[in-house]
Amino acid sequence: MGAFSIENARVFDGERLSEPRSVHVVDGLITEEPGADSETVDAAGAVLLPGLIDAHVHISDPEQARTLAHWGVTTALDMGAKDPGVIEATRGVAGGSDVRSAGFPAGPPHGTHIARLGFPESVGISGPDEAEAWVAARVAEGSDYIKVLLEPEIPQQPKPLQPETAAAIVRAAHAAGKKVIAHTTTGRTAEIAVASGVDAFTHTPLGDVLGVEFAREVASRGVIAIPTLSMMNAMATDWPFPVRPPGVSFENCLQSLRNLRAAGVTIVAGTDANTNPATPASPPPGESLHTEFELMGQAGVTPVESLRAATSTAADFFGLADRGRIQPGLRADLVLVDGDPTVDISATRAIRGVWIAGERVR
Template sequence: MTTTTVTGVEVFDGTELLDGTWDVTFDENAVTALSPAGTHRAEGPAVDGAGATLLPGLIDAHVHFLDAGELTALARAGVTTALDMGTWPPPFVAALRASRAGADIRSCGAPIAGRGGPHARIPGFPSDSLVSTAEEGRRRVAARVGEGVDHIKLVLEPDGAGGPDAATAKAVVEEAHAAGLRVVAHASHTGAVALALEAGVDVLTHAPLDAVLAPDLVRQLGARESGHVVVPTLTMMRGVARNLGNPAVDYAHARDTVTALHRAGAVLVAGTDANRAPGVPAAVPHGSSLHDELALLVEAGLSPVEALRSATSTAAAAFALPDRGSIRPGLRADLLLVTGSPATDITASRAVRGVWTAGRPVDLDTP
């Protein structure tokens, strides 16, 4: 088994930038040692970490897939875990899981949506994912559980826009929770956010473009005891606003909502909505877009350290991934080495020098 040591490197451990420089040793199972620089005898190959920072591999909490090459693109950008929010059919998802082509994935399979909403008109969207009643919602959850999904994705729309109604949404949440699964709600409109909170979902994805979220909803999402998590996908929201060119659909609403949520103490997790699907409102590239997302989160008021947490330890905790998101002995060796210090200058996260997934080096050069 190959053992590697990154020497003399600054370390952001998923929570904070550690004082001084460190030697970090890992194999194909896990990080094995984290020691002050020069105090640990390197075993196997050594990587010079001078002038660089070692971070946990990044987690993108909202992606979609069309092919295994996107897993490679993610890993080359330092994204070692991707949370899929809508990919089908099940054999394709299984193939992605088994491919070991780059990023490790967790998937919801196909989302559950309403028969009259926009998702029902997406080319190729599976008809057996569309629901109109609470009983249909329960059956769809049971089907996804049978497919071995990691979480449930529920597409919610404001009242009258064709999404699942409150009773159906609650039934989906109850059935998923009974199966031990989190529910992630697509809620890109302020009205959908209100419905998501009423239904009791665990994670809300997308910061609305129609208006800044109302103070009462911000307070609910900011209450840590509520357990809610928000994945704003600012990269996607910015792209949608630009492409629509509608003054009523304003990226500033999404940005200012994130600012308000951050001030209220909400749990914010980085996700991009990376996808190349035909007909989507904005194409978002896999991998590089997470670095855009981190910068947009900082522009919205997070510190660089808070933004990095949103893509490492906070994301891992939000999606119950206890083996990653931090650098410490015993955890999976998903690691990102960058030139400079993203804990003080978030743009340094883009300067990728090395990536390892489960201790294996990622080829950064082959086309």
């Protein structure tokens, strides 16, 4: 591995933008001083960002790692994978995004993830007394965090995962040092998630709004939100099920995010990007994180808040202490863009270069 210095770029360090300065990289790490025979990259007029983190993707093909990296997503957090072999293969893709995964998500034995999305039947969990063994199995498989599926109750349908089971999974996961992220698509399931003690919930409801009081509860418990507006907008635009319930609207998602933000809830950026045709919608890997920023902007999230949500804040929440900021000692995961994304977030699309652990990928 070599040494290089990016010169004359303004630097968004994960928190704020600096005047033009130098950023030095030696052997994959950001350093205080330039290395011997350091190559120079002149980046006048550009802004250097920490590599972007998408906190909600699904990897079904190792090639996705390269697509993500191409769009500046240097870390991708898989939120449920039906084939651990694919995740393993993805981790070996040269020039690909660095991947973490929940592995198999927790859902009931006959849940949609098994019935429709192709997850093995053996990963169904039927009650709280199975929680400890279920979490231990995921930890043994290498899950980096635990994903819990909280679906709404529908008459005549098999029962979704029950609140007491969710709470037992949270207890077991926390005892094992793992964070828990809940999939919630309604106000009621989001309430169950938060009452169960999860660390984060993902998605924002299309059919109702997370209210001001609930948002305050979320904030006071320190639970974070990963809104996946890209997924919700795609579903609202092209409803994927036979009957579109009245009241379904992307505006509900925006209003929920406004309420969460106003209450001071920490927001982490995530898209639900995937390429699995069996899912309700498929935001494109990599590109959709830039769409996510623009949609977050529609809810009043500022460009700087969006950038933090996909860099320093995401790294802090997921315990990725070696990245998410531009700072000596951290991994040289870097994205160089034209224009100023702290003023106009669409500038994150104008990518000049991407480096993952100091290796240039674009």
